[in-house]
Amino acid sequence: MRLQILLSAAEPVIDSLTWTIVMVGVGIVFLSLILVYLFFRYVLTFIMNFRLKSFARKRGIDPAEVVTAKKMHSGEVNAAIAMALYSYMSELHDVESGVITIKRVSKNYSPWSSKLYNMKNL
Amino acid sequence: MIGLLVIVSLAWTAFVKPEREREKARTAAGIENINPIPQYQASDPGNGQLKNGLIQFWAYTGFRNATSGNLIMIVVGLIFIFLAIKYEYEPLLLVPIGTGILIGNIPFFSDGGLNLQIGIYQDGSVLNYLYFGVMKGVYPPLIFLGIGAMTDFSSLISNPRLLMLGAAAQLGIFVTFIGALLLGFAGPEAAAIGIIGGADGPTAIFLSSRLANGVNILPDGTTVKNLIGPIAIAAYSYMALVPVIQPPIMRIMTTKKERLIRMKPPRAVTRTEKILFPVFGLLLTCFISPSALPLLGMLFFGNLLKESGVTKRLAETARTSLIDIVTILIGLTVGASTQADVFLTRESVMIFGLGACAFGFATFGGVAFAKIMNIFLPEGDKINPLIGNAGVSAVPDSARVSEMEGLREDKTNHLLMHAMGPNVAGVIGSAIAAGILLSYLG
Numbered sequence: 001m002r003l004q005i006l007l008s009a010a011e012p013v014i015d016s017l018t019w020t021i022v023m024v025g026v027g028i029v030f031l032s033l034i035l036v037y038l039f040f041r042y043v044l045t046f047i048m049n050f051r052l053k054s055f056a057r058k059r060g061i062d063p064a065e066v067v068t069a070k071k072m073h074s075g076e077v078n079a080a081i082a083m084a085l086y087s088y089m090s091e092l093h094d095v096e097s098g099v100i101t102i103k104r105v106s107k108n109y110s111p112w113s114s115k116l117y118n119m120k121n122l
Numbered sequence: 123m124i125g126l127l128v129i130v131s132l133a134w135t136a137f138v139k140p141e142r143e144r145e146k147a148r149t150a151a152g153i154e155n156i157n158p159i160p161q162y163q164a165s166d167p168g169n170g171q172l173k174n175g176l177i178q179f180w181a182y183t184g185f186r187n188a189t190s191g192n193l194i195m196i197v198v199g200l201i202f203i204f205l206a207i208k209y210e211y212e213p214l215l216l217v218p219i220g221t222g223i224l225i226g227n228i229p230f231f232s233d234g235g236l237n238l239q240i241g242i243y244q245d246g247s248v249l250n251y252l253y254f255g256v257m258k259g260v261y262p263p264l265i266f267l268g269i270g271a272m273t274d275f276s277s278l279i280s281n282p283r284l285l286m287l288g289a290a291a292q293l294g295i296f297v298t299f300i301g302a303l304l305l306g307f308a309g310p311e312a313a314a315i316g317i318i319g320g321a322d323g324p325t326a327i328f329l330s331s332r333l334a335n336g337v338n339i340l341p342d343g344t345t346v347k348n349l350i351g352p353i354a355i356a357a358y359s360y361m362a363l364v365p366v367i368q369p370p371i372m373r374i375m376t377t378k379k380e381r382l383i384r385m386k387p388p389r390a391v392t393r394t395e396k397i398l399f400p401v402f403g404l405l406l407t408c409f410i411s412p413s414a415l416p417l418l419g420m421l422f423f424g425n426l427l428k429e430s431g432v433t434k435r436l437a438e439t440a441r442t443s444l445i446d447i448v449t450i451l452i453g454l455t456v457g458a459s460t461q462a463d464v465f466l467t468r469e470s471v472m473i474f475g476l477g478a479c480a481f482g483f484a485t486f487g488g489v490a491f492a493k494i495m496n497i498f499l500p501e502g503d504k505i506n507p508l509i510g511n512a513g514v515s516a517v518p519d520s521a522r523v524s525e526m527e528g529l530r531e532d533k534t535n536h537l538l539m540h541a542m543g544p545n546v547a548g549v550i551g552s553a554i555a556a557g558i559l560l561s562y563l564g
Contacts, residue, residue: 033550036407041283
């Protein structure tokens with residue numbers, strides 16, 4: 001009963017244009033983002049795979065062996081691989097020759113910090 | 123706080139009350155239209171001249187012209203500044219807005235419509251020129267440019283289905299639109315109020331500056347109300363309160379099992395994908411909703427500056443200096459637009475009520491849609507519904523709420539990177555919704 005009263009009071013305010021705006025509004029927001037979703041889910045994946053495969057063909061690699069965009073590793077896996085590579089590369093320098101060399105560097109004379117000019121000549 | 127209240131009460135007793143009593147006495151005596159400023163008389167000799175000068179000076183001071191409304195708004199401004207500095211609640215927004223409220227509510231003489239070019243609503247004043255950027259919707263697209271230049275869309279590109287959560291959370295906009303109509307607001311005003319549900323300050327300012335600007339004429343011949351100030355303040359206030367508003371709704375709507383869902387880590391995204399996203403995102407969304415072009419165009423342009431890798435200087439400027447300058451101007455002028463006589467109205471109270479509902483419905487929409495998506499998704503690939511709330515575009519606060527709620531259930535389940543997807547989708551979704559409302563009611 002109360003709902004009926006509310007709806008009847010709302011009738012002049014909530015007209016057909018309002019419902020049109022709401023329905024079209026919700027629909028278009030979803031439609032736009034669904035389009036973006038479809039593009040990035042399918043079209044972009046297709047473009048990326050095509051580029052990878054054509055790149056592989058140029059290098060003479062079998063396209064079937066190329067990791068496609070869908071199967072790409074997560075950032076965590078990439079980080080683990082990068083860490084492993086970094087550790088491996090940095091460990092290459094663990095063994096040092098043990099020879100210490102001191103190279104004398106020749107410098108032009110500059111009086112800027114000369115003791116002679118900084119002491120009071122009493 | 124107690125000190126503030128004491129100061130306000132003293133000011134009321136000292137300035138406002140006596141003036142009201144004088145007004146009452148004048149009305150009772152049947153004296154009307156008394157010019158409160160005794161004009162300076164050059165011919166007055168000696169003491170009379172000095173006395174007149176002092177009276178005139180007094181008439182022009184803020185103490186003489188203060189109203190209770192001004193004092194209330196000054197207290198509100200001080201609270202904003204206090205919250206920003208003490209608790210660091212959105213300080214980049216609340217400090218300029220709070221200071222703007224103080225500036226906008228310094229009382230000045232304007233009896234009889236006298237224009238001393240001081241106030242923000244007085245033609246020719248400096249503040250009025252700065253307010254032009256809000257009135258004509260110049261600042262919001264510039265803010266969007268900066269947002270685009272600082273946003274990483276990787277999480278969205280790697281898992282594009284999260285875009286749907288950004289769309290679902292726009293439910294708050296349309297529910298609030300209907301609510302505002304039921305409360306008696308005109309169509310354009312209701313649309314401007316509804317956009318608070320998008321949880322996006324610049325979008326709210328952009329749409330209200332177009333639809334509820336106090337200038338447009340309605341079909342029945344009346345002028346729309348100027349609601350820019352209340353809408354902007356409500357939007358920014360609730361954005362700062364996202365960590366308070368959203369968690370209870372998220373907890374009520376989800377089961378413990380759902381809150382423990384672990385999502386697959388996002389895959390790595392290539393540079394080409396990152397470059398193609400702003401280009402095709404712009405084309406796809408703006409072809410459908412061209413009215414959103416000022417916002418989405420600038421958002422995607424800013425992102426292209428960032429991702430192209432060849433315009434580092436421009437991207438750097440957009441995400442630092444430019445957005446900082448515009449934030450200062452928009453915060454200050456929006457704050458100053460809350461001049462008591464314009465802001466302290468019944469409509470403002472209703473807008474604040476509707477704003478709270480808008481955020482609630484937006485959170486509900488996002489979380490509910492995540493649950494619906496889970497019905498269709500295979501086991502092991504489900505979405506944690508706690509990221510649904512991030513569909514509102516309060517970046518990155520709502521994503522941070524998802525992270526905190528996820529960690530509350532499982533200390534090793536980090537949801538932030540997943541929540542950033544719907545969060546940036548929400549920015550796009552609210553701009554599209556604003557464009558649709560503008561195209562119908564603008």
